[in-house]
Amino acid sequence: MSDTRIQLAMLDSMAVAATDAFLCRSLISTRNPSINFKNQVRKLKVKSKFSSKVQAQLQVGIEKQEHILSGLNLGFDVVSEGELREKGFMGMRKTKMVCTIGPACCSDQDLEKLALGGMNVARLNMCHNTRDWHCHVIRKIKRLNHEKGFCVSVMIDTEGSQIHVVDHGSPSSVKAEVDSIWLFTAEKLEGSHPFTVQANKGFSEGIEVGDEPVIDGGMASFEVIEKVGNDLRCKCTDPGLFLPRAKLSFWRNGKLVERNYGLPTLSTKDWADIEFGISEGVDFIAMSFVSNADSVRHLTNYLSTKSAKPIKVLAKIENMESLQKLEEIVESSDGIMVARGDLGVEIPLEQIPTVQEVIINVCRQLNKPVIVASQLLESMVEYPTPTRAEVADVSEAVRQYADALMLSGESAIGPYAQKAVSVLRMASSRMELWSREENRQSALSQRQLGVSLSDRIAEQICNSAVKMANNLSVDAIFVYTKHGHMASLLSRIRPYPPIFAFTNDDSTRMALNLQWGVIPLLVDLSDDMEANISKTIDLIKTKGMVKQGDSVLVVSDLTPAHVTSTAFQSILVKTIA
Numbered sequence: 001m002s003d004t005r006i007q008l009a010m011l012d013s014m015a016v017a018a019t020d021a022f023l024c025r026s027l028i029s030t031r032n033p034s035i036n037f038k039n040q041v042r043k044l045k046v047k048s049k050f051s052s053k054v055q056a057q058l059q060v061g062i063e064k065q066e067h068i069l070s071g072l073n074l075g076f077d078v079v080s081e082g083e084l085r086e087k088g089f090m091g092m093r094k095t096k097m098v099c100t101i102g103p104a105c106c107s108d109q110d111l112e113k114l115a116l117g118g119m120n121v122a123r124l125n126m127c128h129n130t131r132d133w134h135c136h137v138i139r140k141i142k143r144l145n146h147e148k149g150f151c152v153s154v155m156i157d158t159e160g161s162q163i164h165v166v167d168h169g170s171p172s173s174v175k176a177e178v179d180s181i182w183l184f185t186a187e188k189l190e191g192s193h194p195f196t197v198q199a200n201k202g203f204s205e206g207i208e209v210g211d212e213p214v215i216d217g218g219m220a221s222f223e224v225i226e227k228v229g230n231d232l233r234c235k236c237t238d239p240g241l242f243l244p245r246a247k248l249s250f251w252r253n254g255k256l257v258e259r260n261y262g263l264p265t266l267s268t269k270d271w272a273d274i275e276f277g278i279s280e281g282v283d284f285i286a287m288s289f290v291s292n293a294d295s296v297r298h299l300t301n302y303l304s305t306k307s308a309k310p311i312k313v314l315a316k317i318e319n320m321e322s323l324q325k326l327e328e329i330v331e332s333s334d335g336i337m338v339a340r341g342d343l344g345v346e347i348p349l350e351q352i353p354t355v356q357e358v359i360i361n362v363c364r365q366l367n368k369p370v371i372v373a374s375q376l377l378e379s380m381v382e383y384p385t386p387t388r389a390e391v392a393d394v395s396e397a398v399r400q401y402a403d404a405l406m407l408s409g410e411s412a413i414g415p416y417a418q419k420a421v422s423v424l425r426m427a428s429s430r431m432e433l434w435s436r437e438e439n440r441q442s443a444l445s446q447r448q449l450g451v452s453l454s455d456r457i458a459e460q461i462c463n464s465a466v467k468m469a470n471n472l473s474v475d476a477i478f479v480y481t482k483h484g485h486m487a488s489l490l491s492r493i494r495p496y497p498p499i500f501a502f503t504n505d506d507s508t509r510m511a512l513n514l515q516w517g518v519i520p521l522l523v524d525l526s527d528d529m530e531a532n533i534s535k536t537i538d539l540i541k542t543k544g545m546v547k548q549g550d551s552v553l554v555v556s557d558l559t560p561a562h563v564t565s566t567a568f569q570s571i572l573v574k575t576i577a
C-alpha cells in the first residue's frame, strides 16, 4: 500500500474508533505522549481530505481524549477538581459520602448526578434485587468513571443471616392494632392470609411463651401466647407497622434474647454474592452482622487468595456481639460501618449516639475508616426537605469525625436523592468549618490519639506532620503513597488542610475514597522523590490550582529501592515559587 493509503486506512479506523471511548482510554493508559490522538489526527488531516462526517467523528474523539487526559495527567477526578477550583484548598469537603443505589437512582443520568453531587462510594445492598441488576449498576458506575472522569468506588453489602419478615401479605406496610392476634410462621403461605407473617427459617428457635417479638426495634411489639411447632401465635401489645423485610428481635424480662441462630455470618448466598463482587472488581465488601474477628479475617484471607485486585473488607457493627468484641473486629477489618438500623433493633435507641461516638473513636485510634449509616435523612425518603433533627444528627456525626456518611432509602428509593446528597454535603462542609474554627479559637486539642499502631515511626511522622501543617497554616498536605498507609495515618489526625494522596496504584486510589479529607490522585510515580514532587506541583500549577506563595507540606511512604531504612521518611514544606 502507498503511504497515503495506509494513512487513509488508519485515519478511517481512528475516526470510527473515536466515538469509542474505550480506545481513547487505551491510548491514554499507555501514557505515551507519542500516541497522542490529536497530534496523529492533525498530522494526517493536513495530508488527506475527508468527509465532514469523518471530520466530525474525529473531533469527538479528540474532545473525549482531551477531557480524559486533562484529568488523568494529574489523576484528578472532575468533582474534586471542580471543588478545588471553586472553593480553594481549605474549602474542600473532608467528610465522604456513600449512597445506596436502588431503583430510584440507577439510570446513567441519576448516577451521574449523584457523582457530580459528590458521591464517593456507591453501595449495593445484596439483600435487594437480582445479581443481574447489581451487575448492570456496577458496570454503569465504572463506565461513568472512565468516560466522564469521576472517581466513585463500589461497595457491595452482604445480606447476612438475620431474622426478618419475608412476607406480610402486602407490598407496602401493614398495620398491627393493639390486642390483634397474629401468626408468625416460617411456612410459605399461598393466597391471602390476613394476620399472618412469614419470617425466615429458624426464627422461633429457643423462643418461649411470654417472650416479646419486637418489629424494627420498636415499630410494633407482640407477646407470644402460644407456640405450635415452630409457629408462634402472638398478641399485639404495642400497635404499629410491618414494613417489607421488617427486622424481628425477641425480648424476655426487658432484655434481648441473645441467641445463636446457628447461622453463619456469611450464608451460601453471601458467598455467591462475594464471588460476584470479585468478578465485577468491586472495591469494598461490607459484611453484615459480624460477630467476631475470625469471620472478618476469614473473608480477608479468602479475598487475598481469590481476588486479583485488593478488596477492602468493612465490618458492620449492628448487633450486640459485634459491640462486645468491637476492638478485635476493628483491628481485623479494613474499616467499619456503624449500621444504626439493625443496631437500634438490638440496643436501646438512647444508647445509639454514645455507641456511635465510641465506635468512631476506636476506629480513629486503630486507624480504620468509619461510616455512619442509616436514617441520616430518613424523612427525605418521602419529603424534599430534612427535619431539623436529621440535620443535627448529620452534623453530630461530622463533628465526631466520622470518615463517611451514608444514605440508604433516601437515595435508593426516594425521589430526592440528589437533594439528600446536597444536604449531606452542605451540612458537613458547614460543620467541618465550624469545628476547625472552634478548635483553633479555643486551642482545644483534638481528642488525643494514643500511640497504638504497629508502625510507630510512620504514626509519629504523620502526627508531627499534621501538627506542623496546622501550625504553619499550609494550604495542603501532599502525600506520596503506595498502599495508602501514610495517607490514612494523616487522615486519622483530621488535619485542617486537605490531603492530596498521590499514588500509582488504582486500588489504593479507590480505597482512599472512603477516608476523611483525602483526595486520592492517580499519577505515575518514580523512585526519585524530588522528581515526583516537582512534577506534581508543576502539574497543579499548570492547571492554575495553586498560586505563588501557597505552601504545601510533603510526606511520603515510598521507599526508593536503594534506601533500606524507614528513617528516610521526612517532612518537607515547600512554598510554591
Ligand SMILES: Nc1ncnc2c1ncn2[C@@H]1O[C@H](COP(=O)(O)OP(=O)(O)OP(=O)(O)O)[C@@H](O)[C@H]1O
Pocket: 100, 101, 102, 103, 125, 127, 128, 129, 157, 288, 341, 342, 407, 408, 409, 410, 412, 413
Ligand atoms: N437494590 C435495591 N432494589 C430495591 N430496593 C432497594 C435496593 N436497595 C435498597 N432498597 C430499598 O431501600 C431501603 C433502604 O435501603 P437499605 O438497603 O440501606 O436498608 P436495609 O435493607 O435496612 O439495610 P440492611 O438490610 O443492610 O440492614 C430498603 O428497605 C429497600 O426498600
Ligand SMILES: CC(=O)C(=O)O
Pocket: 288, 316, 318, 338, 339, 340, 341, 342, 343, 373, 374
Ligand atoms: C446499614 C445497615 O445494615 C443497618 O443500618 O442496619
Ligand SMILES: [K+]
Pocket: 125, 126, 127, 157, 158, 159, 160, 288
Ligand atoms: K445488607
Ligand SMILES: [Mg+2]
Pocket: 288, 318, 339, 341, 342
Ligand atoms: Mg443492617
